[in-house]
Amino acid sequence: MTFTPTADKLIPDLKPKEELVLLARTLWREGYNDxxxxxxxxxxxxxxxxxxxxxLTWDEIRPCDIIRIDLEGNLIEGDWPVPLGIPLHLELHRARDDVRVAMHNHPLYGTVWGDMREIPPAMDQSSSLGGGQLVLVDEYAGSVNSSEAAAKTVAALGDADLALLAGHGVFVLGSTVRAVHQRAVALEQRCRNAWYVRAAGGVLDSPLPAWFSEQFRRSDGDGFRGFWEATVRAELRADPTLLDAPEP
Known part of the structure; x- marks a missing residue:
């Protein structure tokens, strides 16, 4: 596929399966690669x-690999198995009609802060992008395929948009793929930069003014046009055939 961006059209029109694949691949490059x-x-x-x-790992999936499931976790369409840890998402989508896109993984810095049971402050403006409320969920109550454990995690999450899951990883939610991408990138940067500040002997006291932090916290994550699109173009340059339909 050949695509030339213009001011009015930064990326091709994407179907939901294509959005999911591109979200997975762009986040793999950002450290969501366990x-x-x-x-x-x-x-x-x-x-x-x-x-x-x-x-399949996130850096190798293609649109034809994406599966469709119901809210009980039953496979409806697709040729691959349903992930073992899907109960977390099933419980989330049953409880939160406001969430269209949900992403869970184990990025290094976000996972470490969750394991330490601490929420690091956003030490710089890029770590604040995407907005949303970040909470710590210390509810490791069972294996990843346990619906009961997943329900406890979702209940502890409340109406937050991002979570550090103690002993587990991170959970990022949003109404669009663009929002989840921006929030996920900013979350790992927030966790990484705060770790470096602490390792360097600095004080974890954000220099950002309160009004700035609050303004970004209220963001729905979908307003930064260009960031998601630039990473999509990078993926399509790396694999120009990614969105091509498979041969019969």
């Missing part, structure tokens, strides 16, 4: 979800 771990779901609004399959 081997086979991680799930992305997109609600189709009809009681079904698109989901990345089990057995």
């Amino acid at each position: 081997h086979l771990a991680g799930h992305i779901t997109i609600s189709l609004g009809d009681g079904t979800l698109l989901c990345n399959p089990w057995l």
Whole structure:
């Protein structure tokens, strides 16, 4: 596929399966790359979800690999197995109609802060992008395929938009793929930069003014046009055939 961006059209028109694949691949480059771990779901609004399959890493999936499941975790469409840890997403989508896109993975810095049971401050403006409320969820109550444990995590999450999951990883939610991408990138940068500040002997007291932090916290994450689009173009340059339909 050849695509030339213009001021009015920064990326090609994307179908939901293509959005999911590009979200997975762009976040893999940002450190969301714990081997086979991680799930992305997109609600189709009809009681079904698109989901990345089990057995494939985020940097190798293609649109034809994406599966569709119902809210009980049953496979409806696709040729790959349903991920083992999908109960977290099933419980989330049953409880939160406001969430269209949900992403879970184990990035290094976000996971470490969750394991330490601390929420690092946003030490710089880029770490604030995407907005949303970040909470710590210390509710590791069972294995990743346990619906009961997943329900406890979702209940502890409340109406927050991002979570550090103690002993587990991170959970990032949004109404669009662009919002989840921006929030996920900013979250890992926030966790990484705060770690460096502490390691350098600095004080974790954000220099950002309160009004700035509050303004970004209230953001829905979907307003920064260009950031998501630039990373999509990078993926399409790296694999120009990514969105091509498979041969029959």
